[in-house]
Amino acid sequence: EPVTVEWTKIGSNTLPPHVKQVGNQLVIDSVQPSDAGQYRCTGTTTQDIATDESSLTVEAGTPPRPVVTPPYQSVRENERAVFECIVPGVTGCEIQWHKDQVGGPLPPGVRRYGNKLIIANAKKEHAGNYICSVRTNFGLGESNPGRLDVQREPWRPEADPPVLNVAVGDSARFRCFVRGVPHAEFSWRREDGQPLDNSVDQAGGFLTIQGAQQHHAGRYICSATDPQDPTQGPIDAAPVTLNIKEAAKPLVPQVDPLQQTVDLGQPARFRCWVEGNPQAQIRWVGSGNRPLPSGARDNRGELVFHSVTRNDAGEYICKVYDPQTSRYIDAPPARLDVNQPSHPPEVDPPEQTVLENTPANIRCWVPGNPNARVTWKRRGGSALPHDAHDDGRGNLRIDRAQTIHEGDYECTAVDPRTNQPQVSQPARINVKLAANEIQPEQGSPPRPVASPPVITVPHGETT
CATH class of the missing domain: 2.60.40.10 (Immunoglobulins)
Structure with missing residues (x-):
């Protein structure tokens, strides 16, 4: 018969939140002094019930006391500083580092390596107290503070270029900076005490003059302050000089x-x-x-x-x-x-004989000059007869040749670069009258006729 098991703590209606019943077992994570006492196991069936009790005694302990060494050190700016955290009597524990107080974040440039805290390039913002902590079953152990002082070397702002030559209307720019003090603040002034006009802008350590004029020439001084060191007053850089020269004549x-x-x-x-x-x-x-x-x-x-x-x-x-x-x-x-040497237009075929009512075609072109304008006329310059078509591209077409189409035709080509016309040799069309009825000889097959009998075209052209 199945038995239902339930754990309870004597003197309490419910188990503490971190005490869990897993199957028939009672599991206590991270035992605390308040967990001490008697626990009762109750087994129940449909017909019977039984109990048993067990006592838990919690021995009190104290958190470990880590030690930071050295307790004090002083380094010059950009030098290396190292603190070490030692936990006497405890091994394999996880060490946490803090700045100024437990939970205080470490500044940029601080690196943890094992139980050591390493600052490769100490800056003024790294100065202060560093604390290490260790958490065990007996609570959080907090170390003594390890104090770091950072000694700053004397600094002076620099401005460049020391001399700048620009033409009238050009832009001029000077830069001011302090090595090792990226957060320094800057201001510019004229050495002669004259105020800066509206065309002069200063931002981020830069002095910029848009469209420099002759009155901008002179010496300028950059003054720098460290907002993180209110005890240090403004420090001047060496003056820089701006020379304005007349704009050079444009090259034409x-x-x-x-x-x-x-x-x-x-x-x-x-x-x-x-x-x-x-x-x-x-x-x-x-x-x-x-x-x-x-x-x-x-x-x-x-x-x-x-x-x-x-x-x-x-x-x-x-x-x-x-x-x-x-x-x-x-x-x-x-x-x-x-x-270029001009070439007279050429025609093809120079002569052809066609049957009446059959087509006749003549082509005209200028070798080496595909842009030549080509037109057809009767020899002597008279207009083309009815039903003779000039397509404007050098082709003369007669779909149904008649006796009125018989005769000589000339092609005129005009070079678009010189507008000089040239006339081709005449091309002749002969029209042969067709018999009213063709009676083939008895027993002989009909004889087809090809027209024109001869035609010549340049290589690559079609007819």
């Missing part, structure tokens, strides 16, 4: 000529210079900052072509280096145009 590169047209194979030359500045650093590049073609030479500001080719045509940029801005200034682009 000039090019001559801005455009020239030469024949294929002839020389060409462009000149670039800066008025009043013979030592200016000048270089030539192609449009879009492309390198110069192989036949071009950059000769101390002159762009020279000994024998121009078709590939040399285009725009070229003269660049002048500005030492004030460390950038290049572009001149207006110089353009080189190259006259």
Whole structure:
């Protein structure tokens, strides 16, 4: 028969919160003096009940007394400081470190290593008392304080640059700082006692002058204070000097000529210079900052072509280096145009014979000049007959040739660069009348006819 077991503490209606019944066992975590007393186990069945009692005696103890060594040390700023926590008679315990009081957080730059507290670079904010603590079953043990004093070396603010030269309208900036005192506060003033105007800004140790003018020239002094050391008054840095010079004249590169047209194979030359500045650093590049073609030479500001080719045509940029801005200034682009030998338009086929009511086509083009404008006319310049179509791209098309279409046709090509027209050799169309009815010979198959009988096209073209 199953037995139900229940634990109780004599003299109390309930078990303390940290006392638990696990199965038939009574478990007490972290025994305290108040846990001492008698505990009763009651076993119950459906027909019977039985009890038994057990006594718990708790021996009183005292928390450990850790010791911090050394109890006092003094180091110079940025030196190393080490404290050690020793717990007599206790091993394997976990040590906690605190600043000024138990629970006080450790400042940045403090590292724990085993039972030691290490400060690699002591600062003024590290000065104070350090306490270690250990918690055991008998409570929290707190050590004596280990005191740390940090001796600061004498400091003085620095300002740089000591001398600054800027042009009128440029910005000027000085920086003030104190080595080892990152939290120092700064203020700037003129040495002559004149107030700073609205164009002067000071923040974070920087003195910034926007759009410097001649009246900003002079000597400036930075004064620094340590807000964490009220006993130390303001300390001045050595004065810095601002010199204002007149702004340099802007570099204006000039090019001559801005455009020239030469024949294929002839020389060409462009000149670039800066008025009043013979030592200016000048270089030539192609449009879009492309390198110069192989036949071009950059000769101390002159762009020279000994024998121009078709590939040399285009725009070229003269660049002048500005030492004030460390950038290049572009001149207006110089353009080189190259006259190329003109080719008369060609036609294909030069002659064709077609049957009446069949199509006829003639093609016209200019070798090496795909941009040429091409038109068709009757020989002598008269208009095209009815149903003859010029598509504007060099193709003359007659869908159903008639006798009125018979004759010579001329193609006129105009180069868009020169607007000079050239006329092709005539292309002839012959129209053969078709028989009203074709009667094949008895027993013979019909004979098909291809038109035109001959046609010639350039490689890669279609008809």
